[in-house]
Amino acid sequence: MIRPRWEWALEGEDGARLDASLSPVFSTQFDAEQWLxxxxxxxxxxxxxQARLLSEGQQVTPSVSFRTP
Structure with missing residues (x-):
């Protein structure tokens, strides 16, 4: 049985993706969202x-911004 992979793509101020090791890989969307x-x-x-939630490499939710107004 193949389990889905969920992970966060974290981006810096310049839009570049940060080190992928900052986000673990999760088996459920709930676990990924709870971790964030x-x-x-x-x-x-x-x-x-900002963070983008990926499932099998595809973005599945809108980006989440860490900036406060």
Missing amino acids: GEHWRGLAAAGAV
Whole structure:
């Protein structure tokens, strides 16, 4: 049985993707979203300004911005 892979593509201020090792790979969308909710502040401190949720390499949700208005 093949399990889906979910991961966050984290991007810096210049739009470049940050180190992929910043995001673990998840087996469910729920786990991926929960992880981001718990870790976004640390990711922002590491230079991430937005995240895109990918499933099998395809973006599946709108981008999430770490910027505050």
